[in-house]
Amino acid sequence: MLEVSGIRTGYDGVEVVHGVDLSVSKGETVCVLGANGAGKSTMLRAIMRQLPLWGGSVQFLGRRLTGAKAFVPAHRGMGYVPEGRGMLASLTVRENLEMGAYPLRAQASFTVNLERVLSLFPALVPRLEHAAGNLSGGQAQMLAIGRALMGSPKLLLLDEPSLGLAPQIVGQVYAVLGQLKIAGQAILLVEQAVGKALALSDRAYVLDRGRVVLSGPCKEVKNDKLLRDAYLGL
Ligand SMILES: Nc1ncnc2c1ncn2[C@@H]1O[C@H](COP(=O)(O)OP(=O)(O)OP(=O)(O)O)[C@@H](O)[C@H]1O
């Protein structure tokens, strides 16, 4: 489904991601783990065409995204939940969800998608007409995921959905990701919350200073001594 090969990118001429290979198959949940500053968000931004590729290529559903216009990933079925959630704070919760339905392919299923999002995140229902800026962190994360789901994504890409949330709320968010996975949703998840991400995912990649240092089925990655000592603090 997603085939990333040898991508390189960075900021202001300074390379941060040094040739990353990664893939996600249909129905698969894949996580990318790594410490603060490892380059996880930068990698996702490059995959989503929000940063220029300095090398390598990104293919989605057999077609190159490299060089495509910035709206193309969303239209082809990539639903992105950015770090920090990226809510439009002055719009209502409902309007934020409506914004998520902008890919043409999602507009016919708007009503069905909205019902589905509200049943996954019932906490949003009484807040539909409230400004998104007034939501708690957990509610804002639910809205960010809901907004991505409004675009009928074939692949859902999430950047640290647990960031800044209380453990109980993290549990709720991951319970929903588990439901999506069971329903067949392909997911690419970037996380520092290693335990939750490994428990949810099928395969994992570990990123260190912009390079993949370990990858494989979560069961194997979880037991890797190097990883436990050096990267995960387990
Ligand atoms: N907008 C930016 N401009 C310049 N440098 C940046 C920018 N964003 C990130 N960096 C740098 O790129 C490197 C990788 O950062 P990135 O945010 O991708 O890491 P991360 O793995 O997502 O970390 P975290 O877990 O803290 O979110 C870091 O050295 C960071 O300082």
Ligand SMILES: [Mg+2]
């Ligand atoms: Mg990040």
